[in-house]
Amino acid sequence: PVLIQDPMSISWDDATWIMTSSFIIFTMQSGFGLLESGCVSKKNEVNIMVKNAVDVIFGGLGYWMFGYGMSFGQGAGTNPFIGIGSYFIDADEKEMGSIFATYIFQLSFATTATTIVSGAMAERCNFLAYCIFSFCNTAVFCIPAGWIWRKNGFLKTLHVVDIAGCASVHLVGGASSLVAAIMLKPRTGRFDHGIEPPPMGSPTNAMVGMFMLWWGWLGFNCGSTFGVSGHKWKYAARSAIATINSSVGGGMAALTFSYIAHKKKFMILDFITGILASLVSVTAGCALYHPWEALIVGTIGSLVANVTTPILNKLNIDDPVGAIAVHGSSAIWGMLAVGIIVEKDSLLSLSKGNAGLFRGGGWYLLGIQTLAAIIIIIWSFACTFLLLFTINKLIPIRMSLEDELAGADFVEHNIRYEWNTPSKVELCTIK
Template sequence: MSNQTDSREEDIDEMGPVFSKFLFQLSFATTATTIVSGAMAERCNFRAYCLFSLCNTIVYCVPAGWIWGSHGFLHKLGAIDIGGSGAVHLVGGSSAFVAAWMLGPRLGRYDHGREPLPMGSPTNALLGLFMLWWGWLAFSSGSVFGVSGHKWKFSARAAVTTINASFGGGVVGLIYSYIRKKGKFDILDLISAVLGSLVSVTGGCAIYRPWEAIVIGAIGGGLACFGIPFFDWLHIDDPVGATSVHGLSAFWGVLAIGLFADGETLLNLTNGRSGLFKGGDAYLLGVQALAAVSFSLWAGFITFLLLWIINKFIPIRMEAHEELLGADLVEHGIRRSGVGVSRALSALGSHPNFDIEAGSAIGTNPGHEMALEKFLKDKGSLRNGNLNHEPISHITNTSIAWAK
């Protein structure tokens, strides 16, 4: 009887830490997966993505064990990642890069230049930024797992560095946009810069000084802004810039710990080590570099393997006619203005897998418009209002070989 009582008391004592860590890790695993969804948007087969998101859990869980589990080799080496710059964002950003590369660009995306496509809703994009911004405070502050003892001090510090970093990134985004747009401001540059700054400060949020967070955030925001056109130059079509925001900025964020970390002893968050700029040696920076490379290689390779296997059963790329009609309508049956289907409907006519009567929207995607013009020019005229079930992937020179 006594043993049972002791066991129950032990379970109650462990209940809080176990449940809180489970919820935290569940949220982190979800985040690492949803990061990839943005890079696959507008041309990924929804069923294939659902299967990928289920399997993608392994992409996050293994490196999370490396850095946070007592058994992990990075943990034993003394690597630091308090809020997930590496285990969450770098893993997600690396997966996003591979997924975008395997899917290929959206139809007509780079046929006439690399300028960003017009935003569907700047208001919704800003709303999403604010939701992430405030949510980031909870994640960064909560990454010390408590407020007892000295924890509340580091939790408060994490909140301040998070806000300061976003200030640094936001300023860089405004300057970058002002120069790039010749005196005007692009809301996408500001969003990318602020998110990049938040990503970069997350890993060391509780061990930076406030002014250091501004510097780290400014560099992270700059990498996010410059990375987006760089990947477009490589013809890696990432609609939301996940590779830059969550990849490049996170890589910097993991390295920044090796430069700016305060060697505190109250919670032993740094295992007694300091960053290179704080009087420490190069060991911590070397370990952080190893962690960044390990996260990137693991996430990239496993993502490639998962998508390659899934593609054998469910094509990861949508059919060309489905992409032109729009995933909102084809995959989800959403019928509203702005879906982007009316031009596609008039050009494509009927299709055996699509109810043409369901569409009544106005299209605005320039890449799709060019693809449809090319299709109409090559085809000459439709035969009795249908495509005779012929494939239409020839309407653009964009390669979608991974979907075949």
């Protein structure tokens, strides 16, 4: 979000926008849950939804305890790398409006960042280990979020442009996903018969999840103006058309890609990957793009992701829901795109007086956008590796082979699918 003002100057009109947007963003958890649940095999479809709930529960605990402070703390010792203070956030009556409205909005971003990784770890990650990961991973997101959005964050000082969390949410999530997928190793038997992915447990649920994410993204991008007063609503409106136009480009690119790459079949996972990737890639500059620019950004973002997936598969990196491609590769493109395409804006100066390479701004903006992406990738790699490595010493992060084959729904939640399916009952009757 663009904290373009003293939070204390938030009016109730701004608060309405901020809170409504955050409520919309929370619905994205339902979307992620359904998408991931639909992508995995039936025997894990409930467990992955529980993991998405855990992201709000343990992620929410961590964000309240230390995450918000790491990002936006302004206490003694706050430096360009990390915020200090505001732990276990609370506020008196005078300040509670602006602080809590800011908190709830930022929290909706934080829980999203962790949820991304749950997809890449699906079907083979121990549940308890995941709970610990979910709690700690908050810090992995919160520190770079402060770099980009805290007043004295070092990337903010360099004038990096990341309006709705392309680097801090998606690239962190995507890069962490890559490390997690490598460390967890592929699902048993995943690459035994080539690189084609196993069938999705419920393509219909996955599509519903994608739909929910699509509309939730409007809250994500438009809410990032962090208000409507003054000129902010105008940027919010531009974010809306950029978001939709990006997905228009991304959807067309995905259909075209799949038609060519998969012998005239429109694969559901390619389609979902393309649309979500286009939405990821537009986040960095959503409030700054012209509609036609957003269309191009989305088109390229979609292709980047869909080209990434087969490469990962060939490297035997198993990412059941495509989190690395969607949130990693496309987010890199999203950060670069700002450095290439964006024009200088005058009303709120979200681009800080800089412009992209093709807009006469020279190499500066592209340079810092690239730098931000590289730093955040390295950060996420290192932190996630250390985190999972440490957790693995406590609780093995990989499920036992027996548990994996039985499925987490049975192992963790005692769900026996044969009790549930009516066809089984009928089967017995027939026999």
